[in-house]
Amino acid sequence: xxxxxxxxxxxxxxxxxxxxxxxxxxxxxxxxxxxxxxxxxxxxxxxxxxxxxxxxxxxxxxxxxxxxxxxxxxxxxxxxxxxxxxxxxxxxxxxxxxxxxxxxxxxxxxxxxxx
Amino acid sequence: xxxxxxxxxxxxxxxxxxxxxxxxxxxxxxxxxxxxxxxxxxxxxxxxxxxxxxxxxxxxxxxxxxxxxxxxxxxxxxxxxxxxxxxxxxxxxxxxxxxxxxxxxxxxxxxxxxx
Numbered sequence: 001x002x003x004x005x006x007x008x009x010x011x012x013x014x015x016x017x018x019x020x021x022x023x024x025x026x027x028x029x030x031x032x033x034x035x036x037x038x039x040x041x042x043x044x045x046x047x048x049x050x051x052x053x054x055x056x057x058x059x060x061x062x063x064x065x066x067x068x069x070x071x072x073x074x075x076x077x078x079x080x081x082x083x084x085x086x087x088x089x090x091x092x093x094x095x096x097x098x099x100x101x102x103x104x105x106x107x108x109x110x111x112x113x114x115x
Numbered sequence: 116x117x118x119x120x121x122x123x124x125x126x127x128x129x130x131x132x133x134x135x136x137x138x139x140x141x142x143x144x145x146x147x148x149x150x151x152x153x154x155x156x157x158x159x160x161x162x163x164x165x166x167x168x169x170x171x172x173x174x175x176x177x178x179x180x181x182x183x184x185x186x187x188x189x190x191x192x193x194x195x196x197x198x199x200x201x202x203x204x205x206x207x208x209x210x211x212x213x214x215x216x217x218x219x220x221x222x223x224x225x226x227x228x229x230x
Binding site for chain 2: 095
């Protein structure tokens with residue numbers, strides 16, 4: 001069965017430093033997609049970055065990059081040059097190749113950026 | 116663009132009462148989903164639909180019902196509210212075209228408290 005695990009309930013980072021949020025996953029499907037979402041205190045879900053299981057390179061989107069280690073089944077999010085506005089909850093999610101398109105979410109990591 | 120619209124934004128229910136959470140999207144997406152997010156936790160799938168007239172259970176369907184009479188609307192019904200249904204409810208939609216990387220669009224959420 002597919003499963004997403006985020007083992008860091010809370011993280012602190014100093015402003016302008018980089019931070020890595022961990023995500024491990026389990027699936028028997030060889031074709032899958034991994035997503036990261038940001039949820040600020042206002043509550044909305046904001047899509048950040050996507051990594052496909054067959055992608056040869058790690059995904060990058062501005063200050064966000066994904067450290068994808070397929071053999072270890074990990075998809076860690078790296079935020080470079082942290083900003084105060086990065087303080088939020090971050091979710092890792094996975095979609096398998098079924099035709100339903102449903103996402104399975106991890107428990108989330110709360111990130112606090114210190115000035 | 117309205118995107119995915121959820122109403123109401125907040126609601127307090129008494130135990131045993133019923134209500135319908137509304138979700139509408141104006142993007143002509145066939146795929147729609149209902150998730151719940153308990154405090155400090157990730158999102159769990161309640162029900163989903165791959166098109167008008169087609170619905171199926173997700174991970175936590177007990178206590179809920181859905182219908183999908185049109186492409187635009189996907190209401191979630193709580194028949195006998197229980198304190199365990201206190202949660203934030205998110206509706207999401209996704210185009211049916213595209214692959215694993217197709218982004219899901221989320222509504223702003225409905226915060227429900229059952230007392």
